[in-house]
Amino acid sequence: MKYKILCRVYDLLFDELGPQCWWPAETAFEVIVGAMLTQQTKWANVEKAINGLKEHGLIEVPVLAEADIELLENLVKCCGFYRQKASRLKEVAGFFAEQGMETVFSMPVEDLRKTMLSLKGIGNETADSIVLYAAEKPKFVIDAYTTRMMKCIGIEGNYMQLQRMFEAELPKDVGIYKEYHALIVEYSKAYCGRNRCNECILKGIE
Numbered sequence: 001m002k003y004k005i006l007c008r009v010y011d012l013l014f015d016e017l018g019p020q021c022w023w024p025a026e027t028a029f030e031v032i033v034g035a036m037l038t039q040q041t042k043w044a045n046v047e048k049a050i051n052g053l054k055e056h057g058l059i060e061v062p063v064l065a066e067a068d069i070e071l072l073e074n075l076v077k078c079c080g081f082y083r084q085k086a087s088r089l090k091e092v093a094g095f096f097a098e099q100g101m102e103t104v105f106s107m108p109v110e111d112l113r114k115t116m117l118s119l120k121g122i123g124n125e126t127a128d129s130i131v132l133y134a135a136e137k138p139k140f141v142i143d144a145y146t147t148r149m150m151k152c153i154g155i156e157g158n159y160m161q162l163q164r165m166f167e168a169e170l171p172k173d174v175g176i177y178k179e180y181h182a183l184i185v186e187y188s189k190a191y192c193g194r195n196r197c198n199e200c201i202l203k204g205i206e
């Protein structure tokens with residue numbers, strides 16, 4: 001079966017790069033903030049914004065929900081689309097403040113995913129990053145790196161098709177899902193983004 005290839009890709013990436021231990025955040029809410037800020041920008045910009053938010057004590061659900069919007073806009077300016085991102089962060093913080101993060105995260109995985117998708121500014125990739133890395137529930141994250149890598153090994157599909165393929169082949173394991181996504185991102189940055197296709201360890205895999 002074609003999908004068995006995904007386990008072999010994981011092994012190759014893991015052997016090449018070793019454990020990644022993602023997501024780089026101190027709390028579940030920091031994961032949510034990072035997942036929202038990283039849309040359309042580099043992680044270095046997100047780190048800068050998160051450091052600023054931390055200095056102002058804003059990586060706390062109730063504090064961020066009540067934060068001054070102008071201060072928030074200034075702090076996330078480095079991430080682009082700052083007005084939109086600031087107001088969406090506030091809205092999402094407001095949602096968690098009202099519902100309680102523990103209550104929200106206790107939902108079954110598909111219900112949680114749907115709930116995240118119902119919030120403004122949260123699409124598939126952000127919702128799944130929150131489900132996997134903040135709530136620690138098994139939902140595979142697909143991103144542009146994953147789509148490109150899969151195309152290179154002959155697997156094509158839209159977001160949901162690729163997600164289904166990964167989830168059908170891999171054991172339903174949060175640790176493996178987290179590690180696999182991190183490995184794809186780190187490999188893509190080190191190889192695909194630097195045009196090192198001639199050294200690609202996935203060459204010829206089938």
Ligand code: SF4
Pocket residue numbers: 148149152188191192193196197198200201202203
């Ligand atoms: S290094 Fe090149 S061939 Fe290998 S996965 Fe990345 S883009 Fe594809």
